[in-house]
Amino acid sequence: MIRVNRRALLGATAIGAAGLAAPALAQPRWPNRPIQMIVPWGAGGGTDATARIVGSLLERDLGQPVNVVNRTGGSGVVGHSAIATAAADGYTIGMITVEIAMMHWQGLTELKPTSYTPLALLNEDPPGVQVAQNSPHADIKALADAIKAAPAGRFRASGTGQGGIWHLALVGWLQAMGLRADHVRWVPSNGAAPAMQELAAGGVDIVTCSVPEARAMIDAGRAKSLAIMAPQRNPMFAQVPTLNETLGINYSTGAWRGIAGPRNMPQDVQRRLIDSLKKAYDSNEYKEFMSSRGFGVVWGDQAHFTSFMAEADKAMGDAMRAAGLARG
Amino acid sequence: MRLNDALLGAILLGFAGWVWWLTTFFPAFPGQDYGPNLFPRILAVGIAVCAALLVLRGLRARGGLLVLEGWARQPARLLSFLAIPGAALFYILASDPLGFIPTAFLLLLALSLWFRARPVVALPVAAGMTLLVHWFFAGMMRVPLPRGLMDPFL
Amino acid sequence: MDPLIQALGLVFDPYVLAVIAGSAVFGMFVGAMPGLTATMATALLVPVTFFMSPVPALGAIVTATAMAIFAGDIPAAMLRMPGTPASAAYTDESYAMTQKGQLNLNLGVNLVFSVAGGLVGVAVLIACAPILAEVAINFSSYEYFWLACLGLTCAVFMTNADPVKGFLSLFIGLLLATVGIDPAAGFPRFTFGDVDLMSGINFVPTLIGMFAVSELMRGAVTVDAAGRMVAQEVGNIFRGVGAVFRRYWFNFLRGSVLGTAIGALPGAGADIAAWISYAVSKRFSKEPEKFGTGHVEGIVDSTSANNSALGGAWIPALVFGIPGDSITAIVIGVLYMKGMNPGPTVFQENPQLIYAVFTIFVLANLIMLPLGWAAIKSARQILRVPKNLLLPVILLFCLVGSFAMTNSLYGVTLMLVMGLLGWFLEEHGIPVAPLILGLVLGEMLEQTFVQSMIKADGAAIEFFTRPIAGVLGVATILIWVVMVGRAVRRGMAPRAA
Numbered sequence: 001m002i003r004v005n006r007r008a009l010l011g012a013t014a015i016g017a018a019g020l021a022a023p024a025l026a027q028p029r030w031p032n033r034p035i036q037m038i039v040p041w042g043a044g045g046g047t048d049a050t051a052r053i054v055g056s057l058l059e060r061d062l063g064q065p066v067n068v069v070n071r072t073g074g075s076g077v078v079g080h081s082a083i084a085t086a087a088a089d090g091y092t093i094g095m096i097t098v099e100i101a102m103m104h105w106q107g108l109t110e111l112k113p114t115s116y117t118p119l120a121l122l123n124e125d126p127p128g129v130q131v132a133q134n135s136p137h138a139d140i141k142a143l144a145d146a147i148k149a150a151p152a153g154r155f156r157a158s159g160t161g162q163g164g165i166w167h168l169a170l171v172g173w174l175q176a177m178g179l180r181a182d183h184v185r186w187v188p189s190n191g192a193a194p195a196m197q198e199l200a201a202g203g204v205d206i207v208t209c210s211v212p213e214a215r216a217m218i219d220a221g222r223a224k225s226l227a228i229m230a231p232q233r234n235p236m237f238a239q240v241p242t243l244n245e246t247l248g249i250n251y252s253t254g255a256w257r258g259i260a261g262p263r264n265m266p267q268d269v270q271r272r273l274i275d276s277l278k279k280a281y282d283s284n285e286y287k288e289f290m291s292s293r294g295f296g297v298v299w300g301d302q303a304h305f306t307s308f309m310a311e312a313d314k315a316m317g318d319a320m321r322a323a324g325l326a327r328g
Numbered sequence: 329m330r331l332n333d334a335l336l337g338a339i340l341l342g343f344a345g346w347v348w349w350l351t352t353f354f355p356a357f358p359g360q361d362y363g364p365n366l367f368p369r370i371l372a373v374g375i376a377v378c379a380a381l382l383v384l385r386g387l388r389a390r391g392g393l394l395v396l397e398g399w400a401r402q403p404a405r406l407l408s409f410l411a412i413p414g415a416a417l418f419y420i421l422a423s424d425p426l427g428f429i430p431t432a433f434l435l436l437l438a439l440s441l442w443f444r445a446r447p448v449v450a451l452p453v454a455a456g457m458t459l460l461v462h463w464f465f466a467g468m469m470r471v472p473l474p475r476g477l478m479d480p481f482l
Numbered sequence: 483m484d485p486l487i488q489a490l491g492l493v494f495d496p497y498v499l500a501v502i503a504g505s506a507v508f509g510m511f512v513g514a515m516p517g518l519t520a521t522m523a524t525a526l527l528v529p530v531t532f533f534m535s536p537v538p539a540l541g542a543i544v545t546a547t548a549m550a551i552f553a554g555d556i557p558a559a560m561l562r563m564p565g566t567p568a569s570a571a572y573t574d575e576s577y578a579m580t581q582k583g584q585l586n587l588n589l590g591v592n593l594v595f596s597v598a599g600g601l602v603g604v605a606v607l608i609a610c611a612p613i614l615a616e617v618a619i620n621f622s623s624y625e626y627f628w629l630a631c632l633g634l635t636c637a638v639f640m641t642n643a644d645p646v647k648g649f650l651s652l653f654i655g656l657l658l659a660t661v662g663i664d665p666a667a668g669f670p671r672f673t674f675g676d677v678d679l680m681s682g683i684n685f686v687p688t689l690i691g692m693f694a695v696s697e698l699m700r701g702a703v704t705v706d707a708a709g710r711m712v713a714q715e716v717g718n719i720f721r722g723v724g725a726v727f728r729r730y731w732f733n734f735l736r737g738s739v740l741g742t743a744i745g746a747l748p749g750a751g752a753d754i755a756a757w758i759s760y761a762v763s764k765r766f767s768k769e770p771e772k773f774g775t776g777h778v779e780g781i782v783d784s785t786s787a788n789n790s791a792l793g794g795a796w797i798p799a800l801v802f803g804i805p806g807d808s809i810t811a812i813v814i815g816v817l818y819m820k821g822m823n824p825g826p827t828v829f830q831e832n833p834q835l836i837y838a839v840f841t842i843f844v845l846a847n848l849i850m851l852p853l854g855w856a857a858i859k860s861a862r863q864i865l866r867v868p869k870n871l872l873l874p875v876i877l878l879f880c881l882v883g884s885f886a887m888t889n890s891l892y893g894v895t896l897m898l899v900m901g902l903l904g905w906f907l908e909e910h911g912i913p914v915a916p917l918i919l920g921l922v923l924g925e926m927l928e929q930t931f932v933q934s935m936i937k938a939d940g941a942a943i944e945f946f947t948r949p950i951a952g953v954l955g956v957a958t959i960l961i962w963v964v965m966v967g968r969a970v971r972r973g974m975a976p977r978a979a
Contacts, residue, residue: 329909330909330910331910336910340650347657350672351671354669354671355667355669362666362932362935363666363667363669364664364666364667364669364671367656367660367927367928367931368657368660368671368672371653371656371657371660372657374649374653375650375653375654375657378646378647378649378650378653379650381646382646382650385646399703399704405703408702408703408705409699409702409703411702412695412698412699412702412873412877412901413695413699413898413901413902415874415877416695416877416880416881416894416897416898416901417898419881419894420891420894420895420898423891424891432878432881432882435874435877435878436874436875436878439873439874439877440870440871440873440874443702443705443869443870443873443874444870445868445870445871449871450871453871453875454874457875457878458878461878461879461882464530465529465882465886469529469530469886471529471882471885471886471889472889473882473885
């Protein structure tokens with residue numbers, strides 16, 4: 001069956017290929033075998049789910065299987081370096097995440113956004129401010145006042161590991177309020193879900209993960225979301241206000257995901273992939289899937305993604321230095 | 329193969345010391361007394377204590393430094409034993425350049441022939457199992473098994 | 483919709499039922515082959531289940547292990563070789579029965595009481611797990627820290643090996659767990675600049691190495707040795723089982739309850755459950771002199787116990803994410819891969835999945851009756867599969883399975899290294915089970931410790947101020963005191979040669 005598909009595809013693309021430059025004639029046109037999409041995070045998580053829906057949409061458009069391959073561990077270093085070091089032939093691409101703008105500041109890797117051929121930005125999720133259902137702070141204003149009034153270290157927050165994106169979100173918010181980065185004590189956790197469990201058990205006061213990640217505990221009536229750190233409200237969680245409209249703090253950040261390949265991918269392959277990604281992004285399946293999970297959608301083409309990452313890299317570097325998390 | 333408790337303990341003592349030495353390069357956790365080096369150090373001490381007990385016990389019991397069972401003295405059986413890790417090593421080295429299918433086929437065939445299977449049986453079993461595993465893992469499960477030499481045909 | 487009805491819909495789906503049937507046959511085969519263990523069956527299943535949705539994935543593991551634990555009794559009765567370590571406790575007894583001409587009754591008792599014991603274990607699991615989960619929702623890092631300590635202590639306490647070697651194994655496992663990015667400061671430890679090592683010592687390749695590859699190495703040495711098959715024909719295996727049940731119903735209940743409880747203790751699984759309930763049976767029997775001569779009483783206790791332990795082991799695994807045995811240690815990994823983080827929240831977020839696991843457990847024990855009968859009938863053929871073909875094929879499964887877990891040769895390399903290490907340790911009488919538990923619980927232990935210390939601002943007393951944490955902490959420390967006391971007394975006493 002695969003054989004038939006491939007032949008049909010070759011036939012169909014032969015006409016288009018005829019006009020292209022010499023390398024395209026010498027080699028059968030890309031793609032003529034399965035493509036690997038590397039995901040630096042585990043199966044079942046949000047990044048994995050996003051990669052799988054994008055992969056299945058790419059597969060339909062490109063006519064070749066797109067295999068999602070999880071290369072996990074090392075806070076994302078393993079998968080990100082597998083994408084960067086793969087052969088730049090277009091048969092290995094990957095989903096890169098906000099950590100690529102953070103890990104090198106921590107001295108975990110040499111890799112940074114410029115180690116890749118950016119293709120498209122697909123998603124961004126802002127952090128929320130979650131407290132336990134029985135928390136004495138009814139809204140974000142009350143919480144912010146309580147934090148300012150309390151001595152440093154009284155409040156405890158969690159959401160991810162030391163120096164992770166949700167830690168930086170907290171640091172950025174505190175600094176925007178004119179407080180020191182360690183005014184609220186950070187309790188490192190192994191991801192958002194265990195942090196939410198700590199919140200429900202009364203171990204921490206605040207969790208600054210994204211609202212979709214906190215959703216299960218909110219639905220179970222154990223936690224509530226007081227605000228999100230984004231320019232606009234999320235239509236999926238319309239009752240949660242932004243920091244700007246409540247505290248007048250214009251601070252926003254977020255975890256983002258995009259597709260990239262190793263550096264120096266062939267131009268024609270890049271074009272074909274970007275077209276295909278745009279189609280996937282515009283499809284109803286993608287939109288429906290992302291909204292069912294509560295994930296934000298955002299499109300950034302190659303140029304936008306490149307400048308977006310450069311800005312993110314600088315902003316993260318500043319935040320991490322301010323928080324004393326940068327090394328070397 | 330069995331080392332004397334004293335020798336085993338001595339090796340483990342050295343290992344624990346090496347672990348401790350490695351932890352001296354770990355940075356401190358800003359603002360706290362317990363950093364990344366705390367747990368490895370506790371464990372290094374734990375291993376060292378157990379190792380010291382083994383050394384004492386081994387010295388008290390005496391006995392040879394190394395005990396070899398019967399099979400380890402028979403070359404054929406020793407080779408059978410080494411064939412398993414050897415085959416795994418072969419897979420690690422060969423699967424990328426050769427691809428999964430040739431590597432797995434050669435591995436199965438060579439091992440079963442070494443274990444005295446009849447070639448009439450070993451050949452179809454090796455070929456059949458290779459294709460079955462490849463179909464299941466690479467086809468159904470989409471594990472990126474290396475394509476190697478078979479790249480043009482898959 | 484009612485989660486229970488949803489769960490039934492999830493389980494009674496043709497695909498799921500086909501997976502259950504397939505893994506039942508696989509489990510029977512692996513269990514019946516001496517040298518292939520139930521843990522190995524699970525380890526080899528994981529790469530396959532990795533790509534399934536949660537219900538068939540868990541169904542495959544539940545079914546295969548239940549079948550394997552029973553099927554281990556078959557070669558014990560026929561060849562005097564336990565098919566899995568869980569049958570080792572009563573292999574001699576069982577073979578002695580066969581030699582007395584009671585092969586049929588022997589197999590019948592093993593099958594029926596395995597099924598019944600398994601059902602008791604499931605019943606306890608269904609009754610206890612949701613209640614415990616309600617309590618556990620209020621657990622914070624202090625409680626989890628003590629639970630992890632308690633689990634690790636049990637692991638050493640329960641092994642038959644000498645305590646020094648048990649602790650050594652545990653410490654090595656915990657040390658292996660520290661490889662990679664540390665949970666507090668995010669610093670890469672013991673990676674020597676290697677990117678793969680930053681992801682840590684991956685659990686499944688380690689398990690495949692320690693339980694499967696080291697076993698293959700031992701098997702390769704004796705590949706030409708075959709057991710001697712008994713000559714008796716298998717007839718009606720169910721005749722006389724009813725009489726045994728009427729006479730020894732109390733033994734059955736005692737064995738099942740004991741087995742479930744031991745299964746639920748971290749670190750102790752079906753094999754230890756069988757050993758202990760066999761010993762208990764002998765201790766309280768009216769005719770202890772008959773034990774060892776082919777007496778059915780001890781078999782009733784222990785064959786019920788090892789199957790009931792399976793259900794028991796799932797209780798701490800589902801509720802706390804702390805494995806009850808090496809099989810559920812793998813299950814926890816699978817749950818994480820499926821995004822169903824074990825812990826009390828899974829009971830709230832995915833109750834239908836929990837009910838589906840319960841349903842599959844019941845189902846697996848019920849189909850064990852006909853499938854077990856079929857396995858007994860075809861035992862001669864199963865036991866005749868030539869080792870010289872089987873060994874290489876299993877090695878290939880190990881290689882591909884390890885590869886699939888990391889999608890790179892790192893998994894295979896790790897499997898090889900851990901296989902050699904596991905073999906080396908076992909050669910020196912150092913059990914590998916505490917090592918595996920240490921590897922699984924190491925991160926939880928360190929993470930919860932660091933979290934607790936940060937929350938408490940360094941005040942150790944905080945570890946005891948929450949009521950449940952206080953009870954758990956005091957219990958753990960008491961066990962340590964008892965253990966040290968015993969070790970000291972043993973050290974003082976004159977050493978037996």
